[in-house]
Amino acid sequence: MPEKIYRVDVCIVGAGPAGMILGILLAQQGIKVLVLESHYNFEREYRGEVLMPRFIQMMRQIGLLSHLERYPHLKLKHFQFYYKDKVWASLDFTSICPQAPFALWMSQTIMLYALYEKALMYPNFQLLFGVTVRDVIKEGGEIIGVSGTRRGDNVEVRCRVTVGSDGRFSAVRKAAEFKMEYEDYDFDVVWFTVKRDEHFENTVRALFTPRRIYLVLPKYPDLVQCGIIVGRGEFLQMRKQEIAAMRAELLEAHPMLHDFARQLMDFNPFSVLQARVSxxxxxxxxxxxLIGDAAHTCSPAGAIGVAVATATAIIAADVLIKGFKRNDLSLTTLNKVQMLRGPEVQHIQAMQAWFTRAAFLKYPHLRTLALLSLFVLSRTGIMQNFLRRIAVMDQPLPIDPSISLGPHHPT
Ligand SMILES: Cc1cc2nc3c(=O)[nH]c(=O)nc-3n(C[C@H](O)[C@H](O)[C@H](O)COP(=O)(O)OP(=O)(O)OC[C@H]3O[C@@H](n4cnc5c(N)ncnc54)[C@H](O)[C@@H]3O)c2cc1C
Known part of the structure; x- marks a missing residue:
């Protein structure tokens, strides 16, 4: 028997960006929401920290941008491609998206605390930390809630709609036996952080070397976050070698990494992101x-995972709010979320696949050719166009303006 049974309108499993934003939008419309989060806080590293203009546009549309901008962040204005230590191509966010001419660097910990603070303004919002959801509760073929554990105690939630926003390894997806249409995993990004040089500009950089591609991003307040793109599982092989091999590779890659490389004693500073697409x-x-990464996971190419996950959460909020008003939470109503979001998600995934597989990874010997193509494309406007399609939302999300938290703003 569970120690405690909660009864709410909507139970959201997972307090990532998608779950939190859905929770806020529902609660402010008077829908009783309970969010369950397995962790005891929002502390997390290297997750969803660069937020492209499409995220800024949609936060403005739902009236959350000015709230988020009160918290520590950096505005990144340029995107540069380097070959070794020379700039080969440069793009300005103003030319890609004049309405939101920057990417935002904000740690996911800070963003989630900011959203939580907003959520607590609504009495219908409740978040329970430390609850790990393990199963769904079924009655007559319908899912009517979830069960899980908290500090060894059993917890049960009964609700009209259960939302799985528990990320790429979703427990709700597994327990409710959702089927994958596809799942690919081509490469890993190995993240680490170095101290920022006083001349370092707030720029997103892709650094090409004969051996690899590195991503280099400013990190608040005075650090630089670096990602090494390696083949699937390659980091496991790298770890089997002496740390000296890694040190030598970083010393060869770029002078910015020299201090970090010289002090490197073991592999502890590295954190691996599997580039899964599903x-x-x-x-x-x-x-x-299912919403967010639980329904569709994007590749890290273009740093738009949070934006794509959040867009689905906002559409889901609109669909559910209308469903509650009409008292129609049938499968036909819930299916509208995928009807509205699925095509764009798949289009974005296809563009990312083109970018990562063809240009960089499956054919490493073509890397120099890819770099030359980037150089040419960035001078013809094709690159701007391509990046715009990844980083920018063409049109506002198709939602009722009344679900916004503030006055409606065009994107
Ligand atoms: C290392 C890394 C770097 C990334 N960098 C970027 C970036 O720079 N820019 C960008 O836009 N995107 C980035 N992404 C992608 C981005 O983080 C995700 O797309 C985004 O966080 C998805 O949001 P979500 O709310 O759907 O899921 P998540 O953020 O994964 O949130 C899911 C939540 O569910 C909780 N949970 C999981 N299982 C359970 C359970 N059984 N019970 C209860 N709670 C549970 C988790 O603890 C988590 O809080 C990165 C991802 C990773 C892993």
Missing amino acids: YVAHWAKEGCL
């Missing part, structure tokens, strides 16, 4: 909906 065939079942 898409669930049907995002809804009776009483249950």
Whole structure:
């Protein structure tokens, strides 16, 4: 028997960006929401820290941008491609998106605390930290809630709609037996952080070397976050070698990494992101909906995972709010989320696949050619156009302006 049974309108599993934003939008419309989060806080590293203009546009549309801008962040205005230590191509966010001419660097910990602070303004919002959801509760073929544990105690939630926003390894997806349409995993990004040089500009950089591609991003307040793109599972092989091999590679890569490389004693400073791309065939079942990374995971190419996950959460909020008003939370209603979001998600995933597989990874000997192509494309405007399609939202999300938290702003 569970120690405690909660009864709410909507139970959201996972307090990532998608779950938090859905929770806020529902609670401010008077819908009783309970968010369950397995961790005890929002502390997390290297997750969703660069937020492209499309995220800024949608936060403005739902009236959350000015709230988020009160918290520590950096505005990144340029994107540069380097070959060794020379700039080969440079793009300005103003030319890509004049309405939101920057990418935002904000740690996910800070962003989630900012969202939580906003959420606490709404009495219908509740978040329970430390609850790990393990199963869904079914009745007559319909999902009517979830069960999990908290500090060894059993917890149960009964609700009208269960939302799985528990990320790329979703427990709700598994327990409710959702099927994947596809799941690919081509490469890893190995992250680490170095001290920032006083001349370092707030620029997003892709650094090409004959051996690899590195990503170099400013990190608040005075650090630089670096990512090494390696083949799938390659980092496991790298770890089997002496740390000296890694040190030598970083010393060769760029002078900015020299201090870090010289002080490197072991592999502890590195954190690996698996570049998984996935898409669930049907995002809804009776009483249950998947959103965010639980429904569709994007590749890290373009740093738009948070924006894509959040867009689905906002559309889900609109669909559910209308469903509650009409008292229609049927499967047909829940399916509207995928109808509205699925095509764009798949289009973005296809563009990312083109970028990562063809240009860089599957054919490493073509890397120099890819670099030359980037150089030419960035001078013809094709590159701007391509980046615009990844980083910028063409049109506002198709939602009722009344679900916004502030006055409606065009994007
Ligand atoms: C290392 C890394 C770097 C990234 N960098 C970027 C970037 O720079 N820019 C960008 O836009 N995107 C980036 N992404 C992608 C981005 O983080 C995700 O796309 C985004 O966080 C997805 O949001 P979400 O809310 O759907 O899921 P998540 O953020 O994954 O949140 C899921 C939540 O569910 C919780 N949870 C999981 N299982 C359970 C359970 N059983 N019970 C209860 N709670 C559970 C988790 O603890 C987590 O809080 C990165 C991802 C990773 C892993």
